Amino acid sequence: MTDLRNDQNRGDVGGCSPMLEARQLGVLAGTHRILQDVDLTVQSGEVFGLIGPSGAGKSTLLRCLNRLTDLDRGLRVEGDVYFHDRSIYGREVDVDALRVKIGMLFQQPVVFPVSILKNVLFGMRHVSKLSRKDWPGEAEKALREATLWDEVKDRLKAPALNLSVGQQQRLCLARTLAVDPEVILMDEPTSALDPKSTQSIEDLIIELKKTRTIILVTHHLDQARRICDRVAFVSASTDGPGRIACSGQVDTVMGRTDLPELRDFIQTRSDLADVCCED
Ligand SMILES: Nc1ncnc2c1ncn2[C@@H]1O[C@H](COP(=O)(O)OP(=O)(O)OP(=O)(O)O)[C@@H](O)[C@H]1O
Ligand SMILES: [Mg+2]
Secondary structure, three states: OOOOOOHHHOOOOOOOOOOEEEEEEEEEEOOEEEEEEEEEEEOOOOEEEEEOOOOOOHHHHHHHOOOHHHHOOOEEEEEEEEEOOEEOOOOOOOHHHHHHHEEEEOOOOOOOOOEHHHHHHHHHHHHOOOOHHHHHHHHHHHHHHOOOHHHHOOOOOOEHHHOOHHHHHHHHHHHHHOOOOOEEEEEOOOOOOOHHHHHHHHHHHHHHOOOOEEEEEOOOHHHHHHHOOEEEEEEOOOOOOEEEEEEEEHHHHHOOOOOHHHHHHHHHHHHHHHHHHHO
8 A cells, every 4th residue: 555654744743744634524424414524634743632512423523534434334425534645535545554553442442352462462463564472572562551561461361351441441542552553543532431540541642642643532621621732623503514613722712602502512511510510
């Protein structure tokens, strides 16, 4: 495939050429339009947040960025996405290799019913050019990067499903990191976690941005404030397609009181936060 990697760009925060760019992106499910006219640029080394009401199209947008939408034959993608200035929708693109460079972490941890070690090695075994004898060292590196090593180093052959949900999510992150992605797409990665595990993942994201670029869907405005460099607000009017209503620095976007849909969203999230704090 075309080499989608460009090491010179790595860590070049604020450089002229975006690492990832969506241009006039749209998604249709049959005749129903889910997303329309999405323009988005993400710089290397950023944590870029996607916020917005339920059903606005945040997950769908995220899935377009590494072509996970290909797996759903009912969806049609329009426009384009550029990774290091090359279209990811070009015919010549090796989609498996693309998903190595642009990995994904889901809302619920996706853990296979095998050992912790086999879970970490899962992707690496398929894509790595390393010899077999190097795998354990690489697995350790990934588990350390995901801050899970100390908790599992003495039970690497134990079933991964015995881990707590928070540990499982870090295991999934280790599996993603093991293939050395440049970008990690995270779809509400802490929504199934307790506050302590949420804190671990947030700390990890802040650490990871030294070497990776992260695009994070979150419903938590406080989380966006804590860890995102910039955010885009995805909004959809009733039955209309999702669009990016505004984007920029978190405080600037949150301050757009001229946008009624953003005002409503912030109000709803504040009401929810109040309800959650009541007990
Ligand atoms: N494969 C599909 N076929 C048909 N409609 C779909 C498909 N995938 C998503 N949709 C629709 O697209 C819209 C956006 O869905 P999406 O999951 O992207 O929203 P979201 O912003 O991530 O919502 P939430 O915050 O609840 O996760 C929804 O109306 C959903 O029903
Ligand atoms: Mg979603």
